[in-house]
């Protein structure tokens with residue numbers, strides 16, 4: 276009997292045929308009573324399934340490998356392994372050889388390579404989604420219930436001997452200690468790629484349309500049910516909020532004029548709730564799609580820019596389509612804003628972040644003839660990975676003033692006081708911090724880092740090395756291998772006991788950054804698949820032909 280079907284199906288077929296499963300053939304028995312899946316025996320994305328009391332089987336279906344632990348490559352896998360360059364080699368080529376890229380950029384090769392970048396990266400993300408935080412096995416609920424974030428790897432089984440499986444100590448290091456020792460900023464380290472605060476606030480503004488943990492429901496849940504680029508941070512994540520934010524005339528959003536310029540309305544004007552502390556005066560409580568965007572002037576700034584852009588698009592559309600009503604103008608403008616966003620994200624933001632010399636391109640048509648699932652589900656791991664708090668500086672330099680955090684947080688009068696132009700200039704001139712390498716998080720936000728570590732334990736996120744393997748990277752063999760810093764390596768070893776017990780988020784931040792780069796290999800190799808899948812796959816709510824036309828319109832509008 277060849278076990279090539281999914282294991283549950285095989286069992287079912289065997290039962291239907293009235294056969295019993297020959298135990299010694301299908302099962303692998305391990306000694307002792309530890310849940311064998313705690314050893315993470317199945318390699319190459321094979322799935323661990325328990326049998327009986329203490330045995331397991333790896334489901335290697337479509338992994339390209341076979342054998343007890345999915346470790347033996349099939350013929351074509353072996354061929355591919357020999358031909359495929361390592362991630363570091365690919366990165367090197369993409370960031371060197373200017374002359375080569377100058378040629379490629381202006382030929383059809385550019386489209387061809389862009390297609391490969393998009394499909395190769397997205398292929399690492401299961402689509403439709405598989406797990407969520409409630410289930411350690413495949414199930415229909417995870418697919419159906421979109422109030423959950425999805426999970427790339429299932430939670431660490433509940434009954435393992437150590438918190439991370441079988442490796443490491445029986446108790447994980449105190450998060451406060453971890454953060455104080457390895458994450459807290461000793462001195463500001465600027466990003467060597469030269470990112471500025473405009474970039475940092477863009478990152479935060481853009482990603483908080485799909486990272487909106489529904490704390491009241493629990494850490495496993497999200498309020499952003501679009502699971503991608505839906506511009507919910509501009510229009511609200513639900514219809515009543517959207518309707519309150521809209522002017523209901525010419526497709527526009529509500530606004531107020533201050534010093535002759537357009538700004539978001541107040542909470543009272545829009546009848547929309549924001550999460551401001553009670554100390555913020557009514558006239559300073561700006562109403563924005565995302566509830567928390569009053570937190571920082573950088574976020575309110577982007578909210579203002581997109582508000583103005585939406586209303587500008589409405590003016591252009593009305594001129595060209597005088598027969599369209601408010602609803603059609605609004606809906607079309609929203610699609611255009613989504614199109615503009617993805618274009619800026621890929622061609623400007625990701626271009627900068629990647630350091631690639633290949634000129635990246637956003638064109639939905641690139642993938643029309645490829646196998647690509649236009650759908651997306653935001654993952655818990657993606658959310659944790661994107662905690663890029665080291666970007667934040669020590670204080671904010673605006674128009675000759677130095678503003679400390681205490682006067683910056685929840686102070687929307689900074690936006691009104693300096694105005695959009697001065698703030699853009701200030702944030703464009705000030706450098707952001709390096710994300711990777713450790714010891715670069717400002718004390719004001721270090722608590723968030725501690726939280727994400729605590730939360731990842733509650734959600735039983737698997738060890739860093741498991742994610743390395745999941746994303747086709749070699750697991751690190753020692754803490755020195757990870758950090759290339761003897762002191763940090765020794766201290767980490769002491770706290771964790773085993774490199775295979777290192778947690779996901781600390782691993783990402785403490786990995787040695789690539790030379791001259793904002794972070795290390797893992798952030799890129801894990802972040803890029805999540806990102807590209809979300810940027811391109813997450814627009815499925817939009818009819819693709821419509822989107823395609825919309826992109827063309829938005830390109831024209833951007834050029835105006």
Ligand code: HEM
Nearest residue numbers: 475478479486487488658661662663664666667720723726
């Ligand atoms: C001074 C600036 C910032 C402050 C005060 C701040 C504060 C916070 C706070 C209080 C939380 C909620 C933590 C929790 O519930 O456990 C949070 C979450 C988060 N922050 Fe920041 N943050 C800042 C900048 C940034 C930046 C620049 C990024 C970059 C992308 C970022 C990414 C995130 C993400 C992804 C989350 C998770 C959101 C969610 O799951 O709902 N933050 N931040």
Ligand SMILES: *[C@@H]1O[C@H](CO)[C@@H](O)[C@H](O)[C@H]1NC(C)=O
Nearest residue numbers: 314315316317342343344346
């Ligand atoms: C499969 O993995 C288990 C647990 O890690 C190990 O004990 C066993 O020797 C492995 N089997 C093979 C054939 O490598």
Ligand SMILES: *[C@@H]1O[C@H](CO)[C@@H](O)[C@H](O)[C@H]1NC(C)=O
Nearest residue numbers: 409416419420421422423492
């Ligand atoms: C999703 O799961 C949560 C938690 O079990 C539950 O409260 C909610 O009703 C579910 N939603 C759907 C659509 O099934």
Ligand SMILES: *[C@@H]1O[C@H](CO)[C@@H](O)[C@H](O)[C@H]1NC(C)=O
Nearest residue numbers: 515516519542546547548549
């Ligand atoms: C806004 O907050 C007020 C006061 O807490 C509450 O009565 C109201 O229902 C909230 N509105 C929405 C739309 O959540």
Ligand SMILES: *[C@@H]1O[C@H](CO)[C@@H](O)[C@H](O)[C@H]1NC(C)=O
Nearest residue numbers: 376377380381631632633634
């Ligand atoms: C190709 O792209 C790189 C990176 O964006 C850029 O430096 C170079 O000027 C581009 N060349 C052409 C011909 O577009």
Ligand SMILES: *[C@@H]1O[C@H](CO)[C@@H](O)[C@H](O)[C@H]1NC(C)=O
Nearest residue numbers: 678681682683686688689692
């Ligand atoms: C808000 O910013 C303004 C302008 O920089 C400043 O004068 C004011 O003191 C700040 N308010 C608070 C509460 O920090």
